[in-house]
Amino acid sequence: MTTQIFEPQTTKSDYSKNIDSLTSTRRLLQNVEIYILILPFITLVILFILAPLGWIIINAFYNDLGELTLGNIKDIFSSKFYLQAIGLSLKISLYSSVISLLIGFQGAYSLEVIKDSTLGRILIAINTVLSNFSGVPLAFAMIIVFGSSGVMTLVLAKLGLTNIIDIYSFNGILLSYIYFQIPLATLLLFPAISGLEKHWQENAYLLGASAFQYFFKVGLPVLSPAIMGTFIILFANALGAYATAYALTSGSFNILPIRIAALIAGNLTLQPNMAAALALILVSLMFIVTIVHQYLLGRYHT
Amino acid sequence: MSNQPANTINSPMGGKQRTKSEVNKIYHSLYILILLTIITIPIASTGIYAISGNWSQSILPESWTFQWLLQIWTDERFLWACFYSFLLCISGALLSITLIFPVLLIVHTKKPHWQRWINFVLVLPFAVPPIVSSIGVLNLYSDFLNNKIGAILILIGCYFTIVLPFVYRALDSNFLAIGVKDLIESSNLMGATSLKTVFYVVMPNLKTGFIVAFFISVSFLIGEFVYVNILIGGQFETIQIYLYSLKNLSGHLSSAVVISYFFILLIITAIINMFSGSKRRG
């Protein structure tokens, strides 16, 4: 800007001075336009994500009498019932995510290999549909197959295997979770595996590496951010899942989402503050998992 | 000699062998086929149950009938549930696209450095799942939830948060594919105002993105259960709520609903695939 001070005043006419102020007004208007355009978006984000989140964070620390207290949290951690809910939630999320990840990884890999054939295209489409088929419809379908008079149950009984799967138990619900997590895992890992350049593999072979060595020294490390990212999404998805377990057990399975719902929309007493506390714990669990993920990403990603 | 397909080789003992990559492909096809067959057993069984008459102890039904499907598709309650489901899903999808499109426009032209904040916002729906935000929504907006119109509006707002990341991603990839910055600059140089440019140049080239975003939203929202179950308290029903109400009644009827729902999903996915494919080709 110093050049303007020493510059002979030949360029600034009245005309251009007017243009200058016009421009700054115009720039201001442009910025106002921009903020108006994004206002509805921001409003909805605030109203339906941030405000409720804020409400939960605040109200977790109030009790029914309106006093600020840590009582809710204390009650949760001293109650066997609530601790079981937390434990089961973590357990089912962890198990279903890991198993789905392993099966889905091979699934994505296999899909990538056959993706150009007609069969491949059909299977990709079916996979996409299945990843959306969760919740109440899935629960009902599972009951029809594995319920007390379900198809599979009868088939297995004919073969002499009874009581293999109780769909209303932990294992049954785990099975249901895996059913909708596998297509999701496949869908999420597919782009990453497609991104593995074929000539890396060819290069590795030329340099003498076996398929095994290539996989563990090149393929897996390159894919690890995508794998970890997928795991996080699967885990968060399972942790927050409500409809499937609810529909299977009519709300009697003890996991956090069902516990929370029971406290705000159940037939018993309304305990919004306790529900908020439980929700806070749920969100914190997700937060911790995300932090660990970011940390691992930072450490292992060059 | 030259009539053989490229992937077969002559083995020294005479006859032909498949090459390694052919074997590979078979293995992979088999894995996926088996995997997806196992996964479709529940749906297939449901489908069979929906059109079976008597099916108590044998592997396949004893009799077949379309009466269950007929029954639900003529049931006024079910049809109302369908109406509300589609009303909510379509409104949610349209609202989300309308609100998110301007944001993308701005990020791709004037304020690219906002991308970091946007990425944070896109992660929020995963970090704050419906079961969590519904507590806050229930308590903050209880007044609005008392009447039908209010409940519908609040639901649509909640639905916005569910589909937000997917709509953004679908539109974003279309934006990237068309080189929107050059198009806008070119149009501006030829005298078109920003408004004209958006309507005549930008939006016509985003048709694929809009369609994919719309149908992805609908496919997510149609399976939504948490918000409706907790927030609307029986004022009206969606397909999911209706289905749940059939739980301890007839298994045949609920199967009919499930299989109908599955086919709706199938159609929506087919449409999505149709348009994502053409995006890649073009």
Add this chain to the structure above:
Amino acid sequence: MSYLRLKNARKSFGALTVVDDLDLNIEKGQLITLLGPSGCGKSTLLRSIAGLEFLDSGSIILNGRDITHARPQKRNIAMVFQHYALFPNMTVADNVGFGLKIRKLPIESRLRKVKEALELVELTEFSQQKPAFLSGGQKQRVALARALVMEPDLLLLDEPLSALDAKLRKSLRQQIKHIHKELGLTTIFVTHDQEEALALSDKVVLLNKGRIEQHSTPEKLYSQPNSKFTAGFIGNYNIGRFNCLNKLPIGQLDMAIRPEAIQIDSTNGDVAGKIIDRTLTGGVVRYQVKTDEGEILDVDVLNYGEASKLIINDSVYLTIPEDEVITMA
């Protein structure tokens, strides 16, 4: 009076100054090339002239009008982009006529002008096609037609040929030159390819780090580089402090000699040496000669006659005309 006048133009992106207090004058009807390595500011300068970026300070005056703060819509400047920027949803004819539609030209004149423009770039038979069906070269010609049809005061081309293959580049270059001669439109062309710059322009503006290194005709730029940077960028100059030229004061000055200006012979000459490398580039043979005193010089000869038949390890003699040695500070 210059047609386009930039005065004290300055533009920074954060801490990086991309256009550094630049003055530029262009006469009407000239084809000027902005040439330079990546990051020298040529594209930024072009975009500032177009109004797609705004200068931090300085002024731009076009045809007597101060356009420093005018929006791109109002500058009557047309631009051809490196990646064509054709509207995929419109036919070629609609693309070309878009600007005229905005100007609300009546249909008959619009259609007539579009037709003329397409004839100029020889794409009449593609007028109803969508851009997706055109090749790169064809797309660029549509972009050119779209710019020309606006009858702008100034035509800007931002590396328009960089995305095309070599043969196409040459033919399109010729077309641009031909169209320029026919229409007499003041044109600014940005490129990093010096061959393009030398072949096309009336004048070349060589930029380095946001400043103008040299602004002259192609001949002068090539044979009389004014600085070490210019000599290093243009052509294949031998640059150094050559003792073998003992007729000239050596001092602290760098010298530059064009390889084709040095005469090479097996028997006669001033400076003795040996060929240490030989490269054939088609019409030209390049020898790398090490003088008896250990200095290395590139010498070019046409691939024809005795001089082109020398081989590695041959003893040779070089003669360097005094007036071909350029000294620079």
